[in-house]
Amino acid sequence: MSVLIIVLAIGLLFWLTLNKVLPFIALLLVTILIGLAFGMSLNELLKAMQDGIGSMLGSMALILCFGAIQGRLLEKTGAATVISRFLMDKLGRQHIQWAVLLMGFLVGIPLFYNAGFVILVPFVFTIAASARLPLLYVAIPTASALSVTHGFLPPHPGPVGLAAIFHASIGKTILYGLLVAVPTVCLAGVVFGRRFRHHSVMPREAATLETTEALPPVGRSIAVSLLPVFLIAMSAGIGPFLPEESLLRTILAAIGDPVIALMITVGAASWFLGWARGVKTVTIMDHYGKAIESVAIIMMVIAAGGALKEVLTKSGVAAEVAGFISGNQFPPLVAGWLVAAGIRVVIGSATIAGLTAAGILAPLVAAGSVSPEWMLLSCGAGSLFCSHVNDTGFWMFKEYFGLTVKETLLSWTMMETIISVAGLLLILLFSCFV
Incomplete structure (x- = not known):
């Protein structure tokens, strides 16, 4: 009966999404109906929803806000443009795929997918036109890098939300995520991308890259872009090997906290990309405000996912599903991928797919039967599986590059599926040794 209720709930979520209901509203409605279907009283249901929303936002609101601010500063100050041009100049036309892949990876870590995609599209057109490719x-390596960072690496909403649900270490998630992301993006971006070497879709015109006066230096731009990753990774990689009472270990633990790391990065970006270059405070504060506005709806969707997770937990269905998986000797990491992939195919949203799967599988992680970081990455990989017509990313890719639906399925959808499946295989492999 529990499985039937969950299937019907996911079907309703799918129907609401198709009918253009906001994901936040759709998730809340489905959460309420699930709670009532499992016999929760109205007071119990509301309390569970409040607890879920509070715990979710309490652990990740600042991370998302500071991450969005950093990304907007990189975009609006021209730092993202500088990074892109630098990589192209250094790697040259003969290594175009590697250049755009690195470009997408560097830009994709701090920027949310949609923002990174819009920023990099003009470069894809210009590079393809100038090289007559x-x-x-050129587009597949760029898009694959953005997609991999979106699915596997904080401060993107999906991984951050999953980390909150599974109580996973952000530092370990970044380290493990990079371990999986690098070979995955090489396979999906470069190896798969080569099959389009003689594709018929050519750039219509050579777009001219925007020239902006007083662009920031390339070293400064790259340093600010990667600073939070460096701080968190340094804390996770060095801190555990230092004596517990060491002052250096205490400092590393502090700056390695995701909120502190991103706060330091926002300060560095504001100074080195803004004030030090004569940008007025009012302009920087405007960027702050616009960045926070841009993640408001994302935060509410994730908050609703937290409510769904809590209701699934309090109603007992999550424990029942986890017990079913354990009782049937179903590998937990495969289970995480399968649940997220199934929801992704039905719903379309990678973030909702990952969060919903996490709500169902959280008891399995809480029981200690699997590493929270590897389960996070497994759900993240599943959430990228088989993007098709119910995913906004599918339509963005189709429209920007002037493809037919069939061409988009054979390029974008195949690329996302390769990322998802290769990611799972690498997670299963690396989790045996790390």
Whole structure:
């Protein structure tokens, strides 16, 4: 009966999404109906929803806000443009795929997918036109890098939300995520991208890159872009090997906290990309405000996912599903991928797919039967599986590059599926040794 209720709930979520209901509203409605279907009283249901929303936002609101601010400063000050041009100049046309892949990876870590995609599209057109190469040959490595960072690496909403649900270490998630992301993006971006070397879709015109006066230096731009990753990774990689009472270990633990790391990065970006270059305070504060506005709806969707997770837990269905998986000797990491992938195919949203799967599988992680970081990455990989017509990313890719639905399925959808499946295989492999 529990499985039937969950299937019907996911079906309702799918129907609401198709009918253009806001994901936040759709998730709340489905959460309420699930709670009532499992016999929770109205007071119990509301309390569970409040607890879920509070715990979710309490652990990740600042991370998302500071991450969005950093990304907007990189975008609006021209730092993202500087990074892109630098990589192209250094790697040259003969290594175009590697250049755009690195470009997408560096830009994709701090920027949310949609923002990174919009920023990099003009470069894809310009690079493809200047080198007289098919658009997809250049676009696939770029899109794959953005997608991998979106699915596997904080401060993107999905991984951050999953970390909150599973109580996973952000530092370990970044380290493990990079371990999986690098070979995955090489396979999906470069190896798969090569099949479009002679594709018929060519750039219509050579777009001219925007020239902006007083662009920031390349070293400064890259340093600010990667600073939070460096701080968190340094804390996770060095801190555990220092004596517990060591002052250095205490300092590393502090700066390695995701909130502190991103706060330091926002300060560094504001100074080195803004004030030090003569940008007025009112302009920087405007960027702060616009960045926070841009993640408001994302935060509410994730908050609703937290409510769904709590209701699934309090109603007992999550424990029942986890017990079913354990009782049937179903590998937990495979289970995480399968649940997230199934929801992704039905719903379309990678973030909702990951969060919903996490709510169902959280008791399995809480029981200590699997590493929270590897389970996070497994759900993240599953949430990228088989993007199709119910995913906004599918339509963005199709429209920007002038493809047919069939061409988009054979390029974008295949790329996302390769990322998802290769990610799972690498997670299963690396989790045996790390």
